[in-house]
Amino acid sequence: MTKIDGAAAPMRMVETGSAAAAQSARAGATRSAPVAATPEADSLRLTGEATGLQTLARDLGAAPAGIDMDRVNAVRASIADGSYRIDSQAIANRMLDLERALS
Template structure:
């Protein structure tokens, strides 16, 4: 049985070989560091990215829990003066949904 294939030949395959053309021989020690090639690229952060980095550093240094606020709420609950405002909670939930959506 024979088949005739017609059409456009496939595009040339680009090599994904090693950078710089250096290939380690089979069985060679590959546990050492790979030498970097000379790069002409550079990176410059925008003002927004720099601000985000500063914010990240600030938040990572801050405590995860506001102990003073926890003590304040605990005291209000124990004394019976802690008041729940369902309308305010609903408004804040809707606002968060709007910001996320």
């Protein structure tokens, strides 16, 4: 039978020095050791739209640029000399056509 007399319980000694370091190493606390990779459990499945975009990006990257440099230089020259005119109605119509196509 234990007598309760209000005295504190005896204190336990804490390991210090090399004994604590050995305990820490056993617990995996060393940071210099390499960590093993976890096995792959996640998977990724692309939607049809994502697959199509991926294919388009691959095709655009592999295909020649298809840029008409003569046309680009003509537009640059007309912008530089101030003769380039912007047809705001044509731009608005094309934007509306694109909006209708996406809807």
